[in-house]
Amino acid sequence: MKKIICSALFVICCHTSVFAGDIYVFAGDIYVSPTDGNDTAQGTSAAPLKTIDAALRMAREWRRLELDDKLRGGVNIILRGGTYRLDRPVFIRPEDSGTADSPTVIRGEGSTPAVISGGTSVTGWRKADDDPRIAAKARGRLWVSDAPMQGNRIVYARQMYADGRKALRSTQFGEYRMERMTDFNPTDESITIPTPETDLSRAGQLEMLVHQRWAVAILRVRRMENMGNGQTKVWFHEPESRLEFAHPWPQPVIGGERGNSSFSLNNALELVDEPGEWYQDYPSGQIYYYPKDGEDMAGTDFVVPAMDNLVEISGTRERPVSHIRFDNVTFEHAAWTRPLNEGHVTLQGGFRLIDAYKLDKPGLPHKAALENQAWIARPEAAFKARFASGITLNGCRFAHVGASAVDLEYAVSGSTIDRCTFNDIGGTAVMAGYFGEEGFETHLPYSPAIAQDICSEITISNNVIDDATNEDWGCAAISAGYVKQTNIVQNRVTNVNYSGIALGWGWTALETGMRDNHITGNDVSNYARQLYDAGGIYTLSNQPGSTISGNHISLPADAPYATNERAFCIYFDEATDGFTVYDNDMPERRIGYNQPGPDLKVN
Structure with a gap:
């Protein structure tokens, strides 16, 4: 026995x-x-x-x-351990669902990282031939490689990594550096800038990055004309040109408190003039790189991301996915290529505009003072889930992601993101909830016909987010829209270009289903590095029963190109209501308010 x-x-x-x-x-x-x-x-x-x-x-x-x-x-x-290079996203469907007693767990074994990667290698580097477009100081120093192939197509990329370090896509002034524009003209859809020192007349893939208050725009340059007196006028391709000049919020500022809005020109071979910069030519796909001192081109691992999405968890309302867990898995090299084809003009939080314009006569039934309308689309994401419950990410790592890292998009409940690390994230590290995308005019108060469609009981806890929003500066590190019973707890957020933690959407005092949300015990520092109208913690709209407590929030960074001083430790933006706010540690009580409701209690 x-x-x-x-x-x-x-x-x-x-x-x-x-x-x-x-x-x-x-x-x-x-x-x-x-x-x-x-x-x-x-x-x-x-x-x-x-x-x-x-x-x-x-x-x-x-x-x-x-x-x-x-x-x-x-x-x-x-x-x-090892790298799992994908040629299509990992698709998890209702038939993969586990149960509370029998979950499906995908976990990395041991200390060698198990890496799910959407990247492909760049090899075959050789010294670049003389090209009249190459800057004088870079001649004889550039290397070139043929573009990698995915299937039978060239991979066009906006990001490249050298031994895990993000290379700098060719830019006019250097990383995070800009110059003030001279004029912004909606009538002929042009921006006037100081004439560039570099001859860019042959730069067919040139882009302009525009700083506009709490967001950025990426505009593909169609034409440039030297107007004399040191000024050049720039026009842009569609669809982004019409969007940029038609939508009123946000637009660049001319004559702001701290000067005009700023810009930089990017993505031209002529602008590769510093070690560590790169450029991909079109249509050849050839990739040019200026090595750093001592960098061995034969021994360096160059990777470009070829896929926007690495994991997709997709159920339906009738048959949701349930009880899926990822443990100790690394996700790397998710792409963000869409701006190559259509530019990128955003409303807020990385949500690009599909259509937007100013109303000739303000006012709609739900909001008498509304003077603009906008329709938006969701950012791309490396890991996304919809119509799902019991989704867990535990001890995972996300790095080298072009847009959002994790996105719990719609009708996700009872799910947790815990003890994960996020580094080198182009957009938002963790996003959750509906934001009024696609056919839903974004200012309408959302109220789902089926209550279960609102994301609920989401826990985002004990994560470390360092260096997010480095491609789309207008994103927040953690961003939750229409959610309820969501807890954002004990996360450390640092090195962010806009807000640290953003909760809420809709700009409305009406009931929308957002309620009982809690931001507790987080540490937020070095935020608002480039944009403003920001908060270490930022809120929108009415959220009854919600709290903000026990957080440590540093003072915002001094955004060098902001046109005013609107950045706060906590910013209660339009119609924020229903929160009780207490015991937050701030170096000074820098709190912003924009039409708060009567049930906002700040102690």
Whole structure:
């Protein structure tokens, strides 16, 4: 009898998996290895599969066939260390769902990172031939490579990484440096700037980055004309030209308290004039790079991201995805290429405009003073989920992401992002909730016909976010829209170009379903580095039963190109109401208000 008991205990121990205090007994394990796996193998430790897709399919079949011996306690997809290079996103559907007692867990094994990557290598570097477009100081120093291919197509990129360091896409003045514009003219849709020192007459892919209050615009240059007296007029391609000059909020400022709005010109071979800069030519796709001192081109790992989305969790209202967990997994090299094709003009928070204009006669039934309308679209995201519950990211890492890192888009509930790290994120690190996208005019008060459609019971906790919003400066590090019962707790946020933590949407005092949200115990520093109308913590609209408490918030950075001083430790933007605010640690009580409601209690 003693021998039988010991054998049973041995079996139990061999089939126990431990994740951050949770013990799943008798879990079925599926092993995956990018280096020595094979998708025709058995998925055992000795014979691992090669791809995550194959592992998900095996787990899906176990659930379809109701193999209790495999499902009892959960299914573990164990990723061995190495890079899992994707040629399509990992797609998780309702058939992959686990249960509370039997979740599907995708976890990295051991200390060697398991990296899910949308990147592709850039190889075959050679010294660049003389080209009249190359800046004088860069001649003889540039290297060139043919563009990598994805399938049968050239990969066009806006980001490139050298040994994990983000290379600087060619720019007029240097990283984060700009110059004041002279004029912004909606009549002929032009911007007047000081005439560039560099001859850009052959720069066919030139872009202008425009600083406009709390957002930026990326405008593809169509034509430039030297007007004399040191001034040059610039016109832009559609669709961004019409959007930029028609929408009133935000637009560049001429004659602001601290001067005019600013700009920089980017993306031309002529502008590659400093070590660490790069440029991709069109249509050849050739990539030019100016090496840093001592940089070995043969020994450096160059990567460009080729995919916007790495993981998509997608259910339906009738059949949501449930109980999926990622543990100790790294996500890298998600692209942000859309501005190459259509520019990028935003309303706020990285939400690009589909259409927008000023009303000739202000006022709509829900808001008598409204003088503009806007329709927006959601940013791209490396990891996104919709119609899902019980989604967990635990101890994961996100790096080298062009737009949003994680986005819980719509009808997501009971989900947690905990103890993750986010570094080198182009847009928002963590986004959650609906924001009135696509056909919903963004100023309308949202109230879903089906209450479960609003994102609820989301926990964003104990994460470290360092260097977010470095592509689209107008994003926040953590951004939640129409959500309820959401807790943003004990996160450390630093090095952000706009707001640190943003909660709410809609600019409305009406009931919208947002309620019982809590921002507690976070540390926010070095925010508002480039833009303003910002807050370390920023809120919008009526959110009954919500709190902001126990946060440490430094003073905002001094944005060098801001046209006024509107940046705050906490900013209660339009119609903020329903919050109780107490015990927040700030070097000084720098709090901003914009038409707050009567139930905002600030202690």
